[in-house]
Amino acid sequence: MLEIVDIDAGYGGTKVLHGVSIPGSANIVAVLGHNGAGKTTLLRATIGLIRPTRGTVRFDGEDVTHLAPNRRVQRGMAYVAQGQQSFEQLTTLENLQLVADGRRNGRAKIAEMLERFPALAEFATRKAGLLSGGQRQQLAIARALITEPKLLILDEPTEGIQPTIVAEIEQTIIGLAEGGLSVLLVEQHIGFALEAAEHYVVLASGRVAQEGTGGTAAMGSVRAAMAI
């Protein structure tokens, strides 16, 4: 589905990623690493917000390295940035409508999201800015899902969310993956990330310091790699 081959990427003249690759064989990929390791930069390069200066991003067999983000969304990528972003002055429902409007099956997709996320149905008329962190994250994921992606790119979906809700978000992600959606996930909770992932990479200073198949058995080597 998603394959990244040996990319360099960064900002202006500053190179952040150095020869990072993700194999095309895994449907659920977790990206781990300390603050500043380059995780968000890798996601931005994947969705096209920054362009690699070297290497290739391939999606569904197509070289998308030079495609604009909106073209990548049309191909089936969806990106949920860090921080549960939504339009705070709009209601939950209006936030969903913004994405759904003009889509062939927009109304049905909204109904599906309200069923999938009961909290969004309960607070459909509440302004997004007044939702809890967990509810806002659900709203952000729901907005992404309305575009019917094949690949969901999630940047720290459980960050800043109260522990009781974290498990709910994690279950949502696992459920989506089991339903056939590919997921590229940046996550600080190593246990969950490894449990969910078929492949993981640990980034350190923009390089792959460790990688392997998922599963909690990898916990020891991941922790060791993160101690670098």
Ligand SMILES: Nc1ncnc2c1ncn2[C@@H]1O[C@H](COP(=O)(O)OP(=O)(O)OP(=O)(O)O)[C@@H](O)[C@H]1O
């Ligand atoms: N817009 C930007 N312009 C210049 N440098 C940036 C920009 N965004 C990030 N960086 C730098 O790139 C490096 C990697 O940042 P990045 O956000 O990818 O790390 P991260 O692993 O996602 O960190 P965190 O876990 O804190 O989100 C950091 O040194 C950061 O300062």
